[in-house]
Amino acid sequence: MTHSDPAVMHRAMPDAPTAGRARDAQQTREQLLLAARRRFAHDGYSSTTVRGIAADVGVNVALINRYFASKEGLFEACLTSASAQIVRPDEEDVQSLDQVISSITRRLASSPGKDDPLQLQLLLMLRSSGDDRADAIRRTVITTLAERMAAAAGWSPADISTEALVLRAQIALATAVGVVTLRSSTGINPLSSAGEEELGGAMGEVLHLLLSPPSPQSGTRNP
Template identity: 35%
Template sequence: MTQPRRRDKAATRSALLDAARRRFAQHGYDGTGVRDIAGDVGVDSALVFRYFGSKEQLYAQAVHAEIPAVAGEAPRPLTELTGALLHDVVFADWEQFGGEHPLLVMLRSSGRAAVRDHLREQICEGYLRSFADRFDGDDAELRAELVGALLLGIGVMRSLVGSPALGAAGFEATREQVARMVTALS
């Protein structure tokens, strides 16, 4: 860490957000105390409430990540789109969140109803919608959600479960198998 410049509101605020992201990502909402977060930054816990109002508002601001609109851009074929998403969601190193995608982080705090709502909103509005356009037939949405389930499941297996083969497999090997599964759907 860099020597903390004293009395720098913006820097301290941002450092608190970083620490909150890592703590919440690793231990979930209920498992993280305000004093822990403040302690990581080397600051009194009262400052958290001064800057963010409450623990809940801090959490909301911490996990609020602008999910890159990897979907909307060019009308890429489905397998290419899936591969890009596999890269961003599962294999990208989200260093802000301690190495995991914010969606997987939210999963770890899914005991709270507010977190589940946010999770559903981001997955459905952000990701699934773009899948459904790539399928025909009346059950296009079901197949789109199956693709989403596969990607989400891979993320869960890698980060939460820590399964051996998926954890050790490289991006290219995984992408290839995923492509076979997805093309079988259309």
């Protein structure tokens, strides 16, 4: 069980060679954040080592503790960073249902690789470090994401008759989570090799079924 170098499995070269300055704290900080997010999302918290992250970027391990105080702090920074991207304030307004669904299906089926932002962030939100504060962030993001989907489906906190949509939105989100998980964790086929055509089609059906208002003739049925 002697692993040679775990770093080579993830990255071949240091991150974006954005040659600005030779010593740019801001840049290496973001490089560390990027590498950490990838490793945390893909390998989980405890399997990820700070030495591995530092090696990905090509800097010394001590920088992680300098910039993020601890491994836990780096993980939390990853969560808040991903949170800020996944639930953008400028999209606070309710999107249309078809918009939301097509966005999810498209970004979900884009590529089995883990470098798609949405897929990476979804995976990241499933990882737990055991820390209470980090877990709170994860819960908030997941809940907010589901509520946004529910809102697009017609849910309103005031209207009690639409309350069931929150649960249905969370199930819809769970479907996306499950698909991403199965595709990234186990590379089973045909799920992992499915293109946007097949996967997006079936996913669209499911999302429409769950989120479309329970009125007659709902959604597209595509056999």
